[in-house]
Amino acid sequence: MTLGLKLAPQHRVYAGFAIYSFAMGNIFPRLPDIKRAMAIEDGTLGLSLIGTPIGTLTALTLATPVLERVGFRRALLWLVPLIALAYSIAVHAPGPVALFLMLLPVGLMIGSVEIILNVEADRTEFLLKRRIMNRAHSFWSAGFFGAGLFGGAMAHLGLSPQLHLALVVPMVAVSMALFLGGFEPAPARFAGTGDKAPMFARPTLPILVLVAVTLSAMLLEGASIDWSAIYMRTVFDAGPFVAGFTVALFAFSQATTRFFADSFVDRHSPSGVARVLLATMAAGVLLVFFSPLPFVSMLGFALLGIGSSALFPLAISAAAQRTDRPAAINVAALSQISFIAFLLGPPLLGFVSDHWGIRSAYGIGIPFIALSLLTVGSLGRRPAAESIHAIPGEAPATVELEMEIRAGKA
Numbered sequence: 001m002t003l004g005l006k007l008a009p010q011h012r013v014y015a016g017f018a019i020y021s022f023a024m025g026n027i028f029p030r031l032p033d034i035k036r037a038m039a040i041e042d043g044t045l046g047l048s049l050i051g052t053p054i055g056t057l058t059a060l061t062l063a064t065p066v067l068e069r070v071g072f073r074r075a076l077l078w079l080v081p082l083i084a085l086a087y088s089i090a091v092h093a094p095g096p097v098a099l100f101l102m103l104l105p106v107g108l109m110i111g112s113v114e115i116i117l118n119v120e121a122d123r124t125e126f127l128l129k130r131r132i133m134n135r136a137h138s139f140w141s142a143g144f145f146g147a148g149l150f151g152g153a154m155a156h157l158g159l160s161p162q163l164h165l166a167l168v169v170p171m172v173a174v175s176m177a178l179f180l181g182g183f184e185p186a187p188a189r190f191a192g193t194g195d196k197a198p199m200f201a202r203p204t205l206p207i208l209v210l211v212a213v214t215l216s217a218m219l220l221e222g223a224s225i226d227w228s229a230i231y232m233r234t235v236f237d238a239g240p241f242v243a244g245f246t247v248a249l250f251a252f253s254q255a256t257t258r259f260f261a262d263s264f265v266d267r268h269s270p271s272g273v274a275r276v277l278l279a280t281m282a283a284g285v286l287l288v289f290f291s292p293l294p295f296v297s298m299l300g301f302a303l304l305g306i307g308s309s310a311l312f313p314l315a316i317s318a319a320a321q322r323t324d325r326p327a328a329i330n331v332a333a334l335s336q337i338s339f340i341a342f343l344l345g346p347p348l349l350g351f352v353s354d355h356w357g358i359r360s361a362y363g364i365g366i367p368f369i370a371l372s373l374l375t376v377g378s379l380g381r382r383p384a385a386e387s388i389h390a391i392p393g394e395a396p397a398t399v400e401l402e403m404e405i406r407a408g409k410a
Contacts, residue, residue, distance in 0.1 A: 025251070060339075148246075154167070212374075223362060284300045
């Protein structure tokens with residue numbers, strides 16, 4: 001028996017991404033309140049938050065066989081509400097060590113949902129014979145935008161993080177029943193590279209160059225999601241709604257850019273698009289670092305959302321198109337090394353904030369942007385449309401391949 005609305009397959013994928021990101025995004029506008037309640041510094045909070053990405057990386061590496069036994073439908077319908085529930089429990093943590101430990105299972109569930117939704121998006125592309133991956137990820141950002149607005153509103157009304165996140169649980173459960181109640185996984189694709197990636201793929205020098213392209217985007221995306229609300233409260237003593245809205249503004253600009261990114265990459269060279277994104281990200285960092293007023297900082301975070309939106313997918317595509325090794329191995333090496341670097345972001349930025357101020361946590365992004373600009377030529381100089389020789393969806397070559405590698409599908 002199925003429940004909920006009758007939706008097209010791609011619309012169920014979009015809904016899944018949006019509800020999932022809403023379930024995980026509500027904690028970030030409340031980080032200033034959690035930090036204040038625990039009476040800890042930014043560096044300690046950063047170390048606590050690293051529990052989520054550690055759990056996520058573990059699930060991305062090991063969870064696929066379990067998910068296949070359980071079934072994607074059953075796993076997705078249970079895991080997304082459980083993410084909201086686990087977050088609502090984690091905010092009861094009495095201290096940073098407890099928060100770290102309570103976020104580990106959250107990360108395991110997030111990694112599992114990442115596998116399900118991204119593989120499902122890839123299979124739906126194969127079914128429809130057209131790309132939906134970047135648009136699906138734009139709905140992830142849209143869900144995060146909603147979480148930022150809702151979280152900021154709850155903080156403005158004076159609700160505790162515990163009550164706020166408890167309210168999110170039934171909202172997510174009802175949304176999953178309404179939009180995903182009739183979800184049936186798409187059939188597995190039959191076209192693929194046939195190259196199974198090892199658990200850890202050794203990076204070559206060209207792959208390390210592509211890692212350098214992605215570092216600035218990954219670092220500053222993490223900084224904007226984790227620290228923007230704390231930045232607004234610390235630097236400008238902004239109210240809780242303004243702090244939450246800043247998180248939402250970053251997600252909205254990122255979602256909008258991702259929604260239209262494919263058409264720009266098809267018409268222009270990947271390296272040219274990436275240079276524009278990096279220049280936009282640099283402008284955002286400078287505004288945040290030197291900002292004298294809250295609305296200037298908010299504009300900076302909007303530019304950071306635009307700039308960080310598509311660099312990683314472009315690098316994944318460049319890795320997949322290399323001919324020195326099987327595409328599966330190159331993409332696995334890029335995604336794994338980049339994700340390890342992403343793990344180091346929260347504690348690094350917290351350490352910088354503790355010693356030199358939270359503005360400096362964003363200023364540290366400037367040398368990483370410079371590094372990305374120096375290496376951006378490795379993305380390729382031909383328009384993406386000229387580099388595609390397969391029917392869209394028949395051979396995974398961008399974000400979908402990266403997630404298939406993580407899921408052990410390629």
